[in-house]
Amino acid sequence: MCFVAWDDWLRNQSDCRIKSKYFEIAAQVGVPIDSSAAVVRNPLGRDTCDHDGLSMTNRYKTVLLLGAPGAGKGTQGNILGTIPGFYHCSCGDVFRQIDISSELGKIFYEYSSRGELVPDDVTVKMWAQSIHAHTVLSEYKPHADLLILDGIPRTVEQAKLMEKHIEVLKIIHLYCNDEEAMFERLRRRALKANRLDDADEKVIRHRWDVYEAETRPVVDYYPKELLFEVNSLGSPAMILHDILDVVAPIQDQVFKNPLQD
Ligand code: ADP
Numbered sequence: 001m002c003f004v005a006w007d008d009w010l011r012n013q014s015d016c017r018i019k020s021k022y023f024e025i026a027a028q029v030g031v032p033i034d035s036s037a038a039v040v041r042n043p044l045g046r047d048t049c050d051h052d053g054l055s056m057t058n059r060y061k062t063v064l065l066l067g068a069p070g071a072g073k074g075t076q077g078n079i080l081g082t083i084p085g086f087y088h089c090s091c092g093d094v095f096r097q098i099d100i101s102s103e104l105g106k107i108f109y110e111y112s113s114r115g116e117l118v119p120d121d122v123t124v125k126m127w128a129q130s131i132h133a134h135t136v137l138s139e140y141k142p143h144a145d146l147l148i149l150d151g152i153p154r155t156v157e158q159a160k161l162m163e164k165h166i167e168v169l170k171i172i173h174l175y176c177n178d179e180e181a182m183f184e185r186l187r188r189r190a191l192k193a194n195r196l197d198d199a200d201e202k203v204i205r206h207r208w209d210v211y212e213a214e215t216r217p218v219v220d221y222y223p224k225e226l227l228f229e230v231n232s233l234g235s236p237a238m239i240l241h242d243i244l245d246v247v248a249p250i251q252d253q254v255f256k257n258p259l260q261d
Contacts, residue, residue, distance in 0.1 A: 056164070058142075059164070059165060059166050059167040060131070060142050060147045060165060060166045060167065061142070061146055061147060061166075061167055061169055061254055061255075062146070062147040062148075062149055062166040062167060062168050062169060063146060063147070063148050063149070063168075063169055063170045063171070063172060063247050063250065064149050064153070064168055064170070064171045064172065064222075065077055065148060065149065065150040065151075065172050065174065066171055066172065066173045066174065066215065066218060066219060067173060067174030067175065067176070067232055068174075068176055068182055068207075068208060068211045068215075068232075069182070069186060069204070069207045069208065069211060070182045070183070070185040070186040070189065071174040071175075071176055071182065071232040072174055072232050072236065072239060073090075073150040073151060073174060074090055074092070074093075074150060074151075075236055076150075076172075076174070076236070076239060076240060076243055077089075077090055077148050077150035079236075079240055080148050080240075080243070080247070081148065084258040084259060085144065085145055085146060085251050085255055085257075085258035086145060086146050086148055086247075086251065087134075087139070087140040087141075087145040087146070087147050087148065088148045088150065089127075089130075089131055089134075089140070089147060089148070089149055089150065089152075090150045090151050091123065091127055091149075091150070091151035091152035091154070092150075092151045094126065094127060094130045095108045095112070095118065095126070096108075098126075104122070104126060107119075107122060113203070114203065114206070115200075115202075115203040115204070115206035115207040115210060116206070116210060117154055117155065117210060117214060120155055120157040120158050120161060121161070123152065123154075123158060124152075124153075124158055124161040124162060127152055127162075128165055131147075131165075143255075144255055144256075144258060145255070145258075146169075146247065146250060146251045146254065146255065147166070148247075149166070153218055154214065154215045154218065155214045155215065155217075155218065156217050156218055156221050158218075159218050159221050159222070168222060168226060169226070169250050169254070170226055170228060170246060170247065170250060171219065171222055171226050171227050171228065172228050172230060172243055172246065172247070173219055173227060173228065173229050173230065174230050174231075174232035174239070175229055175230070175231060175232060176231070176232045176233060178233060179208060181233055182208065182232075183201075183204055183205070183208070186204050186207075187204070228246050230242050230243060
């Protein structure tokens with residue numbers, strides 16, 4: 001009953017900021033959300049803020065970082081995110097920010113501790129709410145920043161669900177043909193970053209299998225001409241060099257120089 005009342009209240013709100021804040025908090029505490037309540041209607045009856053998707057012309061301009069666990073998506077994404085005109089969003093980080101005792105937090109813990117992927121619909125909904133909240137707070141400015149997505153989409157179904165949200169301009173595939181080298185990286189990350197899902201050998205190996213079965217097909221889902229392959233076993237600086245070669249011209253062509261008015 002309580003949720004119905006909240007949804008009604010939300011439906012009557014005309015302020016995007018209030019709606020977004022609600023969604024942010026609801027995602028953190030795991031409150032189920034009726035997404036139809038997220039649409040803000042203006043007096044002329046047109047939707048001005050649709051939480052569930054953007055119009056096709058208004059989708060977030062995006063570069064995807066794809067790669068197995070431990071391939072260095074987070075390392076490269078974090079560096080790119082420090083450059084003006086780039087905004088980095090890691091799906092794993094969004095999940096880790098959720099209160100572990102909330103409904104969504106429990107779902108995340110249940111799947112991630114087994115080395116499995118959180119179900120597609122929950123993941124994409126949570127991600128869409130989170131990124132929208134960051135636009136409302138002006139941390140991510142879709143008209144000025146190239147979005148660097150790391151760790152999502154991780155299945156072909158997620159890629160399909162995300163089509164209404166993102167326009168993919170390039171896919172950086174951090175490939176690795178040496179499983180053992182990747183496992184060694186994950187073991188080291190477990191010690192450094194206190195990541196429980198990296199600490200268990202069986203979980204690490206299962207994550208690799210899940211990657212091969214579920215995420216690798218995402219590479220083939222997108223047009224070949226968008227794909228750029230980078231060997232993830234190179235040094236971080238060389239990998240960054242290769243990635244910048246590709247993404248800097250995109251940022252330059254699609255957006256104006258972020259340091260000029
Ligand atoms: P890694 O850096 O090893 O690739 P992440 O930090 O990206 O790991 O993700 C950690 C865990 O969070 C995953 O094993 C999975 O359980 C969950 N997760 C993250 N992103 C997604 C996603 N797009 N779809 C489903 N589950 C996800």
